[in-house]
Amino acid sequence: MTHQGSRVAALTAGLVAGAAGLGAAQLAAAFVRPQSAPLxxxxxxGIDRTPEWLKHWxxxxxxxxxxxxxxxxxxxxxxxxxxxxxLLARTRPRLAGALLGTLxxxxxxxxxxxPDAGPVDALPVLLGAATAAGVVAVLLPAAARAAPGDxxxxxxxxxxxxxxxxxxxxxxxxxxxRKSVAKARAAxxxxxxxxxxxxxxxxxxxxxxxxxxxxxxxxxxxxxxTALVVPQVDPADWKLRVHGLVDxxxxxxxxxxxxxxxLEADVTLTCVSNEVGGEYAGNARWLGASLADLLRxxxxxSGADQVFSRSADGFTVSTPLDALxxxxxxxxxxxxxxxxxxxxHGFPARMVVPGLxxxxxxxxxxxxxxxxxxxxxxxxxxxxxxxDHGTVRTMARIDLPRPSADVKAGRIVVAGxxxxxxxxxxxxxxxxxxxxxxxxxxxxxxNTDTWRQWVLEWDAVPGRHRIEARxxxxxGAVQSGDNADPFPNGATxxxxxxxxxxxx
Ligand SMILES: Nc1nc2c(c(=O)[nH]1)N[C@H]1C(S)=C(S)[C@@H](COP(=O)(O)O)O[C@H]1N2
Ligand SMILES: [Mo]
Numbered sequence: 001m002t003h004q005g006s007r008v009a010a011l012t013a014g015l016v017a018g019a020a021g022l023g024a025a026q027l028a029a030a031f032v033r034p035q036s037a038p039l040x041x042x043x044x045x046g047i048d049r050t051p052e053w054l055k056h057w058x059x060x061x062x063x064x065x066x067x068x069x070x071x072x073x074x075x076x077x078x079x080x081x082x083x084x085x086x087l088l089a090r091t092r093p094r095l096a097g098a099l100l101g102t103l104x105x106x107x108x109x110x111x112x113x114x115p116d117a118g119p120v121d122a123l124p125v126l127l128g129a130a131t132a133a134g135v136v137a138v139l140l141p142a143a144a145r146a147a148p149g150d151x152x153x154x155x156x157x158x159x160x161x162x163x164x165x166x167x168x169x170x171x172x173x174x175x176x177x178r179k180s181v182a183k184a185r186a187a188x189x190x191x192x193x194x195x196x197x198x199x200x201x202x203x204x205x206x207x208x209x210x211x212x213x214x215x216x217x218x219x220x221x222x223x224x225x226t227a228l229v230v231p232q233v234d235p236a237d238w239k240l241r242v243h244g245l246v247d248x249x250x251x252x253x254x255x256x257x258x259x260x261x262x263l264e265a266d267v268t269l270t271c272v273s274n275e276v277g278g279e280y281a282g283n284a285r286w287l288g289a290s291l292a293d294l295l296r297x298x299x300x301x302s303g304a305d306q307v308f309s310r311s312a313d314g315f316t317v318s319t320p321l322d323a324l325x326x327x328x329x330x331x332x333x334x335x336x337x338x339x340x341x342x343x344x345h346g347f348p349a350r351m352v353v354p355g356l357x358x359x360x361x362x363x364x365x366x367x368x369x370x371x372x373x374x375x376x377x378x379x380x381x382x383x384x385x386x387x388d389h390g391t392v393r394t395m396a397r398i399d400l401p402r403p404s405a406d407v408k409a410g411r412i413v414v415a416g417x418x419x420x421x422x423x424x425x426x427x428x429x430x431x432x433x434x435x436x437x438x439x440x441x442x443x444x445x446x447n448t449d450t451w452r453q454w455v456l457e458w459d460a461v462p463g464r465h466r467i468e469a470r471x472x473x474x475x476g477a478v479q480s481g482d483n484a485d486p487f488p489n490g491a492t493x494x495x496x497x498x499x500x501x502x503x504x
Contacts (some may be wrong), residue, residue: 006088009143009154016076016158017135019165025128026172034176034229035313036121038128039074041111043228046070052384052487059273067228083275089136097133104129115314135161181232185347188235188340193287194261201444206453210400211415214443214453215266216282218337223344224271224280224358226380231312231365235348238379240332244308244370247299254348258335260289265329265354268419268451270392272357272381273486277397277495281419283450285338286352288331291324301323306388308350308377310368317363318379319353320389321371328354328422329449332366354449355422357390357490387489394420394479396428396454396471398497401484405499409462414440415455416495418470423475424448430456432465440469448474460501468496 003130022038029037035044047055047070062069081103087094107125111117139161140152205214235254243249252260264287269281295307306318324330330353335342341347346364353361370377374388382388396418401407418425424445429437443453458467470479483493 004141006090009087009146009151010090010140012086012158013078013136013139013143014083014089016084016139016161016165017086017370018131020135020161020168021082021128021132022078023165023168023172024131025124027168027175028124028172030172030175030179032124034179035114036111036117036124037172038107038111038125039071039078040228041120041121041125042107042227043067043070043074044114045110047226047228054475056273056485056487059110060275063138071228086136086140090142093140096136099388100129109275116312122385175419179232180264180383181225181234181347183342184235185343188334188348189263190287190335190338190340191258193264195263197264197266197285198446199300200446203444204446204453206443206455207415208400208415208416208453208455210402211453211455212397212399212417214283214335214450216284218284218339218345221282221284221336221342221345222271222280224253224273225344225364226315227313230344232343233312233348233365233367236468237350237457238367240349240367240369242294242298242369242371244372245304246295246371247301248297250294250298252294257289257332257349260293261332262287262289262334263329265331265449266446267329267331267352267354267449268421269352269358269362270395270419270421272359272386272390272490274395275486276395276483276489276491276493277497278491280398281417281451284336286331286391287335287338288333288349288352291332291351291353292327292331294332294369295321295324295371297398298371298420304371304373306372306374306377308370308379309363310370311346311363311443312365312367315359315363316377316379317351318374318377318388319356319361320352320397323353323356323361327377330354330361357392359386360388360390385488390489392419392421393490393492394418394423394425394471394473394477396479398467398469398495401467401497401499403497405497407460407499407501409504411457411461412460412501413455414458414467414469415453417451417453418469418471419451420471421449421451425452425454425471426476427472428452428456429472430453430458430469432458432467434466435468452474460481460499462501462503464498466496466498468494470494 108122111121129214268283274280333352350364398416400415428440440454440456480492
């Protein structure tokens with residue numbers, strides 16, 4: 001084999017070994033837990049340590065695809081590292097081995113420090129690294145032994161290892177898929193609500209083409225969470241503990257939860273990371289037990305000021321106790337738009353609290369409620385500088401006309417949604433090119449906890465125009481026009497859109 005040829009062979013050996021290592025680890029992770037797979041563990045540890053500005057940039061660039069982009073780039077990175085290590089192993093096998101060992105230790109450390117990890121979580125990474133080392137140890141000598149021009153035996157071995165890599169990856173995936181709770185979800189029978197939501201006013205949805213529908217179908221509902229793999233929580237094993245500063249700690253099972261009186265409520269959920277005009281908002285009809293009743297049963301002690309909730313994957317949320325107890329529909333929800341919670345939205349149970357951003361209220365896959373004090377327990381995002389009291393900011397969004405639309409002169413529809421959960425929306429105002437504010441028509445709403453569609457007809461004259469909208473909440477407060485970023489307590493500013501109006 002030529003010198004050049006043996007380099008290519010070493011690169012190939014590295015790549016194949018890397019794939020085999022990841023495949024073996026994937027297979028092992030199917031038995032341990034999905035979070036212990038190397039890229040998932042490293043990615044998760046990375047997300048938790050990423051500075052806020054970078055997370056924001058990623059969310060802005062990639063939206064809810066941020067996780068696929070992260071995993072995709074990690075896979076490419078792993079391929080490059082594996083190929084380079086293969087190349088290095090050809091001339092400096094010890095150094096290559098030491099580097100692989102270092103990577104393995106780092107990966108194992110990441111796996112061991114993930115929330116709820118046990119000692120076995122280190123196994124997939126270590127097994128993967130050992131597999132990779134073994135494959136290189138077999139492939140490199142085969143490459144070196146090959147007669148010039150004859151790489152058949154090397155290629156056969158490399159092909160075999162690649163096939164094993166693919167096979168173990170697929171097997172690992174399908175075994176992990178068996179742990180899916182899709183079946184348990186499909187088998188969940190939802191009881192009728194003890195307090196059904198009032199029927200929606202007919203005109204709550206103005207049915208204007210291109211305008212955000214009043215109710216967001218589950219499949220279109222935005223998803224924001226730190227979970228690289230969606231937690232699969234079997235309702236048969238699910239329990240919720242209520243403890244901390246309470247006189248009567250309690251624990252309920254999923255069956256017990258379903259036997260409680262369930263309330264149905266239309267509530268709009270919004271993410272604090274939403275930019276002005278952004279898409280991280282959705283409205284659904286939730287079904288769930290009253291969180292206030294549950295806390296009253298546990299007898300909250302005086303001095304407590306928050307409920308610190310934890311999800312099955314270790315994510316934590318701190319919710320101001322006042323907001324849970326003041327009579328609003330704070331729910332331990334089991335269903336969304338008439339179906340059991342989709343797995344990605346928290347099956348079997350999550351919190352929903354009208355008026356608060358998701359990071360301080362909407363714990364998905366919730367398993368633990370600790371009544372405590374803000375000074376004693378810090379949650380995932382508040383620990384990272386986001387505000388303790390994430391009250392939703394008043395916001396009007398323009399859906400129509402679309403950004404940078406070209407329209408014909410004449411009467412055109414300006415429409416959107418506005419929200420100020422639990423305060424309600426009392427007006428939406430629109431202005432064009434800094435002209436006078438005009439009042440839009442508001443669609444009726446079932447309560448103050450949902451967004452509200454609005455519409456205004458505008459006699460568009462030729463030229464380029466800037467349209468702005470702002471909302472007034474139920475207390476009479478006008479939406480702030482100061483432009484502020486989402487960090488640390490929600491974006492402010494008026495949404496605006498530009499249109500080009502053509503002569504007819
Ligand atoms: N377990 C868990 N729950 C979570 C989160 C999370 O990362 N993990 N993110 C919160 C945030 S920031 C928001 S905005 C809402 C989003 O809920 P959704 O994905 O159902 O729209 O979930 C909240 N609950
Ligand atoms: Mo969020």
